[in-house]
Amino acid sequence: MKFWIRRIVFYLVTLWAAISLNFLLPRILPGDPVAIMLGKLRRGGRQLSQETVDAVTALLGGDKGSSLWEQYLAYWGRMLNGDLGVSSTRYPTPVGELIGQALPWTVTLVGAATIISFVLGIIGGAWVGWFRGTWVDQFVPVTTFLQSVPYFWLALVLVAVFSVQLGMLPIIGAYDVFEYPAGPEWRPAFFGSVFVHALLPAATIVISSVGGWLLGMRNMMVQTMAEDYVLTAEAKGLRPSRIRSAYAARNASIPSLAGFGIALGFVVAGSIVTEQVFSYPGIGKLMIQAVQGLDYALMQGVFLVITLTVLAANFLIDLLYGFIDPRVRRNG
Amino acid sequence: MLDNRWRKTLPLVAGAAALAFALGGCAPAGNSSSEDRPLRIWSGSMTPIANNFNPFAVDTATHMTYGAIYEPLFFFNQLSADEPVGLIGESYEFNEDGTVLTIRIKPDLKWSDDKDLTAADVAFSLGYASNLDPDMVSAEATDATTVVVTYKTPKFTSTSMILGSTWIIPEHIWADITDVLAETNPNPIGSGPYKLKAFTEAAYTLEANPLFREGEPDVKEVQDIGIDSNQSSEDLLKTGKLDWVGQFVANPDGITSNGHISTMNQQQDPTVITTCADVSLGCEGAQTDLAVRQALNLAIDRGAITDKAFAGLAGVSSPSFALLPRDEKWLGDPELAESPQQPDSAAAAEILEAAGYAKDDDGFYGKDGTPIELDLFSPDGWTDYNDAAKLISAQAAKAGIRVTARTVSEAEYWSQVANGQFQLALYGLTQSLVADPYSNYDQYFATPATAEVGQTPEKGQNYARYTNPVVDAAVVQAGSTLDEATKKAAYAAIQTEIARDLPYIPVVLNASQSFFNTSDFTGWPTTDDMYAAPLPYLSTASAVVLTHLRPSKK
Numbered sequence: 001m002k003f004w005i006r007r008i009v010f011y012l013v014t015l016w017a018a019i020s021l022n023f024l025l026p027r028i029l030p031g032d033p034v035a036i037m038l039g040k041l042r043r044g045g046r047q048l049s050q051e052t053v054d055a056v057t058a059l060l061g062g063d064k065g066s067s068l069w070e071q072y073l074a075y076w077g078r079m080l081n082g083d084l085g086v087s088s089t090r091y092p093t094p095v096g097e098l099i100g101q102a103l104p105w106t107v108t109l110v111g112a113a114t115i116i117s118f119v120l121g122i123i124g125g126a127w128v129g130w131f132r133g134t135w136v137d138q139f140v141p142v143t144t145f146l147q148s149v150p151y152f153w154l155a156l157v158l159v160a161v162f163s164v165q166l167g168m169l170p171i172i173g174a175y176d177v178f179e180y181p182a183g184p185e186w187r188p189a190f191f192g193s194v195f196v197h198a199l200l201p202a203a204t205i206v207i208s209s210v211g212g213w214l215l216g217m218r219n220m221m222v223q224t225m226a227e228d229y230v231l232t233a234e235a236k237g238l239r240p241s242r243i244r245s246a247y248a249a250r251n252a253s254i255p256s257l258a259g260f261g262i263a264l265g266f267v268v269a270g271s272i273v274t275e276q277v278f279s280y281p282g283i284g285k286l287m288i289q290a291v292q293g294l295d296y297a298l299m300q301g302v303f304l305v306i307t308l309t310v311l312a313a314n315f316l317i318d319l320l321y322g323f324i325d326p327r328v329r330r331n332g
Numbered sequence: 333m334l335d336n337r338w339r340k341t342l343p344l345v346a347g348a349a350a351l352a353f354a355l356g357g358c359a360p361a362g363n364s365s366s367e368d369r370p371l372r373i374w375s376g377s378m379t380p381i382a383n384n385f386n387p388f389a390v391d392t393a394t395h396m397t398y399g400a401i402y403e404p405l406f407f408f409n410q411l412s413a414d415e416p417v418g419l420i421g422e423s424y425e426f427n428e429d430g431t432v433l434t435i436r437i438k439p440d441l442k443w444s445d446d447k448d449l450t451a452a453d454v455a456f457s458l459g460y461a462s463n464l465d466p467d468m469v470s471a472e473a474t475d476a477t478t479v480v481v482t483y484k485t486p487k488f489t490s491t492s493m494i495l496g497s498t499w500i501i502p503e504h505i506w507a508d509i510t511d512v513l514a515e516t517n518p519n520p521i522g523s524g525p526y527k528l529k530a531f532t533e534a535a536y537t538l539e540a541n542p543l544f545r546e547g548e549p550d551v552k553e554v555q556d557i558g559i560d561s562n563q564s565s566e567d568l569l570k571t572g573k574l575d576w577v578g579q580f581v582a583n584p585d586g587i588t589s590n591g592h593i594s595t596m597n598q599q600q601d602p603t604v605i606t607t608c609a610d611v612s613l614g615c616e617g618a619q620t621d622l623a624v625r626q627a628l629n630l631a632i633d634r635g636a637i638t639d640k641a642f643a644g645l646a647g648v649s650s651p652s653f654a655l656l657p658r659d660e661k662w663l664g665d666p667e668l669a670e671s672p673q674q675p676d677s678a679a680a681a682e683i684l685e686a687a688g689y690a691k692d693d694d695g696f697y698g699k700d701g702t703p704i705e706l707d708l709f710s711p712d713g714w715t716d717y718n719d720a721a722k723l724i725s726a727q728a729a730k731a732g733i734r735v736t737a738r739t740v741s742e743a744e745y746w747s748q749v750a751n752g753q754f755q756l757a758l759y760g761l762t763q764s765l766v767a768d769p770y771s772n773y774d775q776y777f778a779t780p781a782t783a784e785v786g787q788t789p790e791k792g793q794n795y796a797r798y799t800n801p802v803v804d805a806a807v808v809q810a811g812s813t814l815d816e817a818t819k820k821a822a823y824a825a826i827q828t829e830i831a832r833d834l835p836y837i838p839v840v841l842n843a844s845q846s847f848f849n850t851s852d853f854t855g856w857p858t859t860d861d862m863y864a865a866p867l868p869y870l871s872t873a874s875a876v877v878l879t880h881l882r883p884s885k886k
Contacts, residue, residue, distance in 0.1 A: 029743070038750075038788065050466075053790075090382045090392055092514045101380065101533065156563060164567050171571070172564045173379075173534055177557055178372065178573065183532035279379050279560040281533060289378070294743040 003322065011315055018307040023075050025303070026296045027068075075300075084304070085297030089289060095301035098286060103305070105174050106270040106282035109198050113205035114267055118260050120206065121213020125256075126249040128214065129221025140218060143211035155204045155277040162200060170197050172279035201278045205271055213256060220252035227251075258317055265313030269306045370537060370553035371853060371881065373576040374565050375868040379558035380533035385520035387499035388461050388512050395868070396538055396556055398499065399875030401522040405435060405454065407872050408496040411598065411862045413658060413767035416492075417876070420449065420500055420523060422477070430486030430812065433494065435479045442543040443502045444527045451479045456503040461512040463498050465490070489774065489811045492766045497871065525549045525879045534558055550882040551853065556868075569593055575849040578867035580716070582643040584845065592851040596859075596866055598844045599647025600655060603717070604836040605708065605724070606759040606796050608752055613797040614785030617755040618704040623687030624733070625834040627680040627697075628706075631731035632724050635673045638840050641719035647841030648673065651831035653761075653776075654769040654823070655841075661816075662769055664824025668831050671838045677731040684732070697732045705734050709748075710758040712739040717758045720839060724758075749795050752785035759795070760842060770810055770819075773826050776836065778807045798835035802826075855880040 034057050078085065084095035124143075128136050146154075162169045170176065175184065175193045184190060224230065225248050233243045270284030283302060290298035375395035384392045387402045405421030422436045441449035451473035457463055458471040458481060469482040487494065502521050509515050520528055526538035526549070535557040540548040557574070559565045562581070568574040569587050581587060584595045607625055608615035618624045638646045650656055652668040663669060681697075689697040689704070697704050708724060710717040721737035728735040735756065740748070748754045764771040774792065775781055779799040781792020789795065803826050810822035830836075846866045848856050857866045857877065864876040 029741075090384075091389070092516065093382060098380070159563075159567060164570055167571060171567045171573070172557075172559055175534075177532070177535040178555070181370075181532070181535060181537040181555055182530040183534075276560050277564070279534075279558065279564055281379055285379070285560065292742050 007315075007318055007322075011311060015308075015311060018311065019076075019079065019304065020072075022300055022303045022307060023072055026294075026299045029291070029294065079304070084301040087290075087295055087298045089293035089295040089298065095297050098298065099283065099301055099305055102270075102281055102283045102286055103268070105280065106275075106284070107267060109174075109201055109280065109282070110205065110267045110271050110274075111264070112198070113202040113271075114209070114260075114263050116202065117206040117209045118213055118256070118263070121210045122217050122249075122253055122256060124210070125214045125217025126221055126244065126252065129218040129225065129252070130244050130248070132218075132222055140211075140215055143214050145211075146207050147209065147211035149208065151204065151208050151273050152277065154208060155200075155274070158200055158204060159277070169200050173197055174281050197280075201271075201274045201280055204277075205274060213259075216256055216259070217252060220255060221248055224248045224252040258321065261313050261317030261320070262310075265310035266306075268309040368552075370555045371551045371575050371878075372555045372557060372573065373868045374559050374568075374574055374579075375556050375874065376578070377556065377558045378560050381531075381536060381558045382516075383518055383531050383533075384516045385528065386512070386515045386517040387501065388463075388515075394536060394556065395871075395874070396526065396536070396554070397520065398871035399524060399873070400526040400538055400554070400878060401520045401524045401528065402499040402501060403522065403524045403875070404496050404498055404872060405437070405500065406495040407864070407876055408492045408765050409862070409864055409873070410600070410763065410765045411658070411865055413661075416496065416766075419872075420454070421495060424491075424495060426488060426814075430488040430814075431483045433481045433483070433487060435481065435495070437477050437479070438545060439477055441523060441545055443521050443523055444541050444543055445502075445521045446543060447502065447504055449500075449502070449523055450476045453503045454479045454500055455481075456507065457500045458494070458498060460501065460506060465494070486812045488814055489770045492764075492771075496765060524875055526554060526875075529553065546879065549879050550855075551878060554878060569847055572849075575853060576847070576866075576868050578844060578846040578869055580643075580645075580843065581845055581847070582645075584847070587847055592849055593847050594850045594856070595845060595847050596857070597645055598846075598865055598867075599645075599841040600763045600844060601842045602649050602653065602761045602763065602836075603646070603720070603839045603842050604649075604759055604761055605839060606749065606754075606757045606836050607834070608754055608756075608785065608797050609833070609835040610797045610799050613782065613799060614752065615797050616785075617706065619706055619755050621687065622833060623683050623689070624704060624706075625837060626832075627683045627731065628728060628733060628735070629834050629837045630672060630676045630680040630683070631733055632727045632837075632839070633673075633675040634671060634840060636727070637720050637723050641716050641723055642840055642843060645843035645845065647843065649838035649841050651834070651838055652769075652827040653772045653830065653836075653838070654827070655763050655767075658767050659769050662820060662823050664820065664827050668827050675727055675731065680731040680733070691732055695732055696729075696734045703734060706736070706755050708735050708737045708756040708758065709740050709745065709754065710737070711742040711745040713742070721758050724839075750788045752783070752787075752795065752797050757795075758839075759836075761836065769823065770807075773803065773823070773830075774807050774811065777803050777826065777830055779804045796835035798830075798833065800829055800833065803829050852884055853881050854884045855882050 038053065084099070087093050087095050087098055090098065124139060128139050159171060163171045174197055175190060176197070179193065180190060230243060230247050233247045268283060270282040272284035272288055274280060275282040275285040283305070286298060287302045289295070290302060377395060381394060382392045384394060385397045385401060386393050387397050403419045405419060406416035406424070407419055408416045418438065420437050420441060422438045424433060424435045426433055435454065437451055437454060443449050455471040455473045458479070459468065465483070467484045467487070469484060471479060471481045473479050500523065505521055518531070525541055525544045527541045529537045529539040535555055538554045538556070540552045542548050559568070562579050565574060565577050565579060566581060566587060569577060570590070572592065587593050588595050605628070607619040608617065609620060609625070611620045634649070638644060649671050650669055651671050652663055654662050656663065656669055684697050689699045692698050692703055708721050710721045712718070718739055725735045725737040745757070749757050749759065761772065761776055776792070776794055776796070777798055777800070778792060778794060781789055782794035782797050782799060783789040785797060806822040806825040810819045813819060844865070844867055848866060850856060857863055863880065864873040866877055868874050
């Protein structure tokens with residue numbers, strides 16, 4: 001019981017620290033959003049009345065006058081009420097709404113891609129490890145090479161080949177914006193469009209991340225196959241396929257599962273480059289735009305969602321590990 | 333048992349891939365008949381597009397709000413010296429001293445909700461929110477088509493601002509809106525050729541306004557799409573999915589080679605090195621010395637910058653800051669038509685040595701033991717500016733001037749430029765919208781347009797902190813007259829001063845490339861008939877182009 005309490009207290013402290021950092025970080029960034037906005041309004045030589053200047057200052061620099069401590073308290077008050085504030089770059093859209101619209105796309109695309117990449121990597125790694133020393137060993141350098149290719153470049157090449165040259169796959173968006181100008185429709189054809197549009201972005205994520213899973217799994221597999229229990233299984237005359245899956249692969253995949261938990265946590269952060277290259281709606285892009293436009297509320301909202309999911313994923317994996325491996329419980 | 337599960341998974345993955353290609357193969361290709369398909373444009377919006385059609389939300393509102401939905405009174409074509417074209421407005425005239433402006437609008441106009449558009453709406457708009465000029469005394473509708481606006485000061489030089497970029501809004505709707513900044517106006521009612529049909533975060537569609545004063549435009553639907561990278565937009569143009577964009581493309585032949593897309597390149601807005609020029613306003617650093625600015629001006633190789641940083645597409649800048657040939661008649665001294673395109677290290681050295689600078693052991697100039705060390709910054713990710721800054725740094729080093737190029741985040745860039753906390757900034761000035769360089773001088777060079785370092789200029793954008801009584805007097809003189817000879821003399825005086833003082837060191841004229849589908853749509857501007865700039869992100873001009881377009885008959 002002591003173990004669980006200690007873990008929970010640890011996570012509560014981490015949560016508090018993360019949320020407080022989340023408050024401080026944007027305020028350390030250089031630049032003044034009020035000056036930026038006024039500069040944009042004045043472009044072209046328009047003279048601004050004092051009312052407009054005051055309105056903009058109230059809007060973007062609202063808590064300039066109060067102390068950092070007061071701002072911090074107010075920030076916690078809003079957090080506890082679930083109020084993430086209003087975006088200044090997309091004024092007056094509430095941050096919660098922006099995140100709510102982006103999150104499903106990110107979670108589906110990046111989540112699916114992460115799972116596919118993990119499954120492919122683990123299955124492939126098990127095979128490559130099993131047939132070590134044969135030609136299949138070539139998979140390791142090939143996939144690690146693909147992982148080291150700059151993601152951006154990989155995406156551009158795939159688009160150039162499959163979308164521009166062959167015309168098979170779409171270039172941008174999460175669905176066909178030309179066919180569905182009024183937005184998502186609940187029809188099978190629309191879901192087909194969504195699926196086709198997710199293929200290239202997902203493929204690039206998978207191609208550039210499968211190598212890591214594969215390499216890790218292959219090495220664990222080779223190591224596990226040297227264990228006594230595998231030898232015993234062989235001596236008992238079990239079918240090789242059964243030894244491979246139930247004895248070797250099963251034990252070899254445990255460390256990868258921990259990594260998978262963390263990778264799932266980062267799904268919510270999105271894949272900034274994917275979203276950029278494919279104009280795919282998502283969280284990563286909101287984050288970049290918030291940082292560039294000094295949109296404190298949006299920045300905080302996005303960071304908060306990411307922090308919470310990463311912490312939650314870690315917590316779950318921690319609990320899972322405690323169940324799987326009693327040693328962790330005792331030493332923790 | 334895991335084994336069995338895997339066996340089931342693998343074919344599933346393979347099947348999904350096969351299905352994907354099948355779906356991809358039969359996904360509907362772009363409709364080939366142009367008569368019933370929308371014109372698809374990219375006006376530069378990134379996704380998610382904000383659902384905002386409030387013309388006062390300058391930063392967040394969608395591009396088509398400006399011109400296609402809401403209109404100003406007149407269209408000022410910044411490419412020509414012609415008279416402005418009447419949109420809502422029919423004619424306008426100033427009284428003798430420029431303080432009373434009488435505007436006549438066209439009769440029998442309608443808003444897109446079928447209510448009448450009258451002079452009362454115009455008077456209301458001129459006094460509404462950020463449209464309100466602090467110098468305005470009153471705006472009155474004297475009859476259904478006449479508005480008389482009175483100002484405290486002469487407004488000759490604000491003509492294009494008042495008539496060309498003040499958005500006319502319906503009083504019956506906006507009179508009830510109290511918090512203008514918080515308004516998103518999702519169902520815009522305007523007077524322009526189009527009205528909103530559908531909005532999503534990925535794209536929005538406009539449809540022809542049947543009540544438009546010139547009749548419904550020929551292109552019935554326009555879809556403006558959000559795209560996050562220039563490469564995607566190039567690919568969409570190549571595959572015939574997009575019809576009109578305005579963006580930088582280093583190799584335009586790759587897009588135009590299929591014969592459907594044509595391109596144009598306008599060179600308008602000066603890219604300059606803004607210097608924090610004046611010590612009296614708090615500027616610090618070697619660039620406050622006139623000799624250093626002049627030497628730098630001679631040391632940079634504009635030809636190489638144009639070719640290497642701007643892909644050979646940028647135009648030749650003029651130290652007079654008049655746009656040539658448009659503003660030809662306002663150029664005082666023909667010598668000031670062009671900045672030197674080749675570097676002249678010897679001349680730069682001569683200027684520095686005459687001012688008491690000497691080379692140190694490393695070959696860099698300094699004075700009294702203090703070397704010249706200049707800091708040149710540009711916003712991170714503006715690759716053409718970043719490249720130009722690196723070239724300038726290398727070219728200045730050849731002439732013995734040490735300039736360090738660095739990049740900063742966009743937010744940091746804007747606030748430092750606005751506050752004057754910089755030495756050299758690569759910066760883009762906005763060219764005057766009419767064939768008269770007045771707004772350039774008034775906005776960027778006059779003392780009232782600046783502020784001390786640490787403060788943001790409020791009545792202009794003189795971020796160089798430049799102050800010169802001769803320029804100030806000439807700007808006032810030019811602003812209070814309509815007499816061309818007086819104006820030209822005043823401009824000549826300004827041009828001589830600023831070309832010598834170089835608070836902004838001209839680099840190039842920025843290229844504005846546009847690409848448009850000439851095989852499915854006709855009526856685009858041509859080099860012989862530049863009735864408007866074909867740039868989809870440009871207010872009003874984009875709408876003027878839209879009303880000229882027709883689907884081509886096949």
